Amino acid sequence: MAPLLEIVGVQKQFGGLSALAGLDLHVDEGEIVSVIGPNGAGKSTLFNVITGLYAPDGGDVIFRGESIVGLRPHLVAKLGIARTFQNVHLFPNMTVLENAMVGQHCRSKSGVVGSVLRLPSTRREEERIRVRATEALNFFGSRLSGYRQEQPAFSLSYANRRRLEMARAMATDPSLLLLDEPTAGMNPRETLELRDHIVRMRDELGLTVLVIEHDMRVVKGVSDRVIACDYGQKIGEGSYDEVAHNDRVIEAYLGTKAVG
């Protein structure tokens, strides 16, 4: 079976710096794949290239057998790739529910006429959007449900902002979810809880997840496969244990032994 997402020799330069230097990787349907690597390894750049925020300088990004290079980000989202950001980017002054409802935008189609006249089809669609957004929020249990849904997003705690960002991405009904350091800034208990959530995303919702993560407990707990990057290239791939004992990976994280 062809992989859901395939990255072939993707390159991206910023001035003289090669953020991605011919990176190859693939993600199969129903997998949870972690991308690890030291800071500056090009992990977030990879996400930005996949979702169309950056155009790659070379190589190809293939989703469901078709190249998505050059597509605008909203079209990538519509195809079924949703993401979160390393530094949480919510719509801070919209309510929690509205944030999640924005996720459903690409799955709805009411136009100006329908909205102004509030046609029955528009009302049904709006109701559907609301239900779907609430579902996505309720995935995180009581964290984002009830009275919280009517509060502005900026009033949420840091961990809840991250959860809301994930809920918003899930509300786009994606098949592939890209999570950029989902546990950054969370306390140990929250991190643990989120680890279970990522596994549930696959097991209960059938999502394929590509996750950038620094917390090795999370990486170990969720990954079917781990890909290690450094200097914009893949330096190791395999199960968590294989990668954890890969010499190049250890070198990338800890440096080489001094010679002599």
Next chain:
Amino acid sequence: MPIGRLVRAGLVGGIGVIFVSLVGLMARISEINLIGTQVTGAYAFLALVPFAAAYISVRPRVVAGRLEELTAGRSVSFGAVTGLAAGGLVAASLLFTSWYGVERIREVFIEVTQELIDVLSFGQSAIVGASILVLGGLLLGAAGGGFRTLAPEARKVLATAISATLLMGLLQRIIPIAMLQLGLDPDWMYDPISSGLTWVGAAVTFFVALGAAWLWARRGRAARETLRTMTREQPGTRVVVGLVMIAILATIPWLVGSVISEVLGAVMVFMLLGLGLNIVVGYAGLLDLGYVAFFGFGAYATALLTGATLNTTTGSAAPALSLHLNFYVALPIVVLLAAGVGLLIGAPVLRLRGDYLAIVTLGLGEIVSILIGSNWLKPLVGGPQGMRNITDASIAGFSFRDPQHFYYLSLAFVLLAAFVSLRLSGSRIGRAWNAMREDEQVADAMGISTTRYKLLAFAIGGAVGSLGGALLAVRIGSLTPASFVILVSITALAVVILGGMGSIPGVIVGALVLIGLPGLLREFEEYRLLIYGAALISIMILRPQGLIPNVRRSRELHEEDRSQDKWAGDLAADEDTAASLSPLGEGSG
């Protein structure tokens, strides 16, 4: 005693008074009798300045991280110092002027006249006048300081009552006419000679407003709640409330008479511009400084589609293109074409944001203004001389030329535009605009085509703006390029900002204040821009979210203070939770 700060506040107020006097506004407002012949606009202003300066200078301040409120005695005495500084500065200038000679000062400041001096010295000699200013400043400053010590509700109620009284005095050209129309005798309330409120009228207004404000402060929330539940549970009530409001709106032109109706007509043209611009700026967050383009397009397109004649030096000529459609047939065409113009203007600026967008739209707006007045388009739209005899928008012989009739046409347009804005803002489209305004890149990544929604905002905003133009075209039946200058764009933007970006009631109030008040007080005509400037500066400092803010927009403006507090709180909370947890027993990587 922080004497420097107190004096500074007073001096700022005093400089304000001197400035207003030097530009001639003081003499002008002294001709308006608010209450009797004693309280003129000038005296109300003179009294307000030390009072307000003192009130502001004794506000609670953050000292060493703590909000420090002054004791009552200090409030009063500190306020008195501020008031004294304000009064003293004005008094000193008065003395200086009379010593140096009015005529010699007048060589530079031509508005400094003997009448102005008489106003400032209360018709007495300069020495006596100056003493009154100093003493008055002291007392009013003390009063302003004392006002701060009242309970917030009492302050609100009192301020409402005083402003209501002054406002009723200002509305001396509307209320008596309306009372006459209702068959009431206005003479006990408004003095027919001085035309201001009588003292009896002022007292009645004050106490009625006081009572109403007090009741509202105590029961307002409950009343609003009841009304809300009623409208929710009984759909019938909604219809009744709507009908009552429409009935009130419909009787207004009859109540206020022809002159005021004309002012209201102008106000509603700008309400339309404000509502349209609000979609572009308030909803979608695209700063458009060339909005006059749509206004002009709507006006001239209406004229050409319904038929008009060009003004020429020799008399009149037929335009190069002229259809003779009925206004109501032409209108949808104009609106659709204007939406198309919106797309044309929107397309080249899609990639621009913020300042760059503002500059480019400013340029595009100027191009349209210049084209309208150009010789190149003269055969079509008459160039600098413009056009006239634009077909009336009458329905079955009911003409809308008469200001009282025109009101109904414009009301219908405004209601339509407000309805469309309201529905859009609460829909999927409004949500997309909101998301785009808050974070364009993220909105894009979440599946919103920012290109599409920017263009949509320009198109719909343009369509609503063209309605304003169409109204203007049929209002008096003639058009000249002088009506389509950059000032229109700026005024429309001022209406939106003053009222509150993204807020429909805000736009309506903004237009009433910015267009209605100057129209009502013709004395101020030449000072209109000065007053706009002052109004905008004060609103930006005192109430940046606008008069009637959109909830979300006001959140945006206070975001920084709040997120800082929030973060501090979060950090503390996180540390607590983390500390209370036992170390995880999981293997680490």
